[in-house]
Amino acid sequence: GQQVMQIPQYQHVQEGEDFTTYCNSSTTLSNIQWYKQRPGGHPVFLIQLVKSGEVKKQKRLTFQFGEAKKNSSLHITATQTTDVGTYFCAVLLNTGTASKLTFGTGTRLQVTL
């Protein structure tokens, strides 16, 4: 099945530093979604990207979809302690009657003062 790899697995930054997580696939993706999961919490949908080279921003978060649609990134500018959590990319596969979301391995972000 289609797999997406995320790097890094873990990153520890000081508050105010930037953070980037990358999602890579060996095959072309039709779309990619990003989710955030706070410690002990559940995944929360952030955004979906579908177009080649697409860039979307949500306040301090910038999401990019690669030109070849094989990779994506999430960049956080000037991290805050509220950004702590695990960030997952996920690929939506439309098969027959259903859409199924396949998750990447996640990047755990720790932010300290």
Add this chain to the structure above:
Amino acid sequence: NAGVTQTPKFRILKIGQSMTLQCAQDMNHNYMYWYRQDPGMGLKLIYYSVGAGITDKGEVPNGYNVSRSTTEDFPLRLELAAPSQTSVYFCASSYRRQGNHGYTFGSGTRLTVV
């Protein structure tokens, strides 16, 4: 709206016991899903449903069963619990087939099998 509600939040089972994890959504979503998340790992799809009466297997269905008698409810049944089923279980739903607005997840059920 409550969104997706999962019960119980925590449960400890003995090996060989059975239980049903409950999931209900009040958003009139046709599509519902069960995922499991092992510690420090991503989410793996167990079963999914595209509407009442229609279910299908995901990536890791062995040891589980589901039913979907109504649009709102999608319970997950564990038969003969094993330690390998110790995990956090998330139920999710989506409005459209394409899931353009993302999946809405419940708060999860933390299951330990001892």
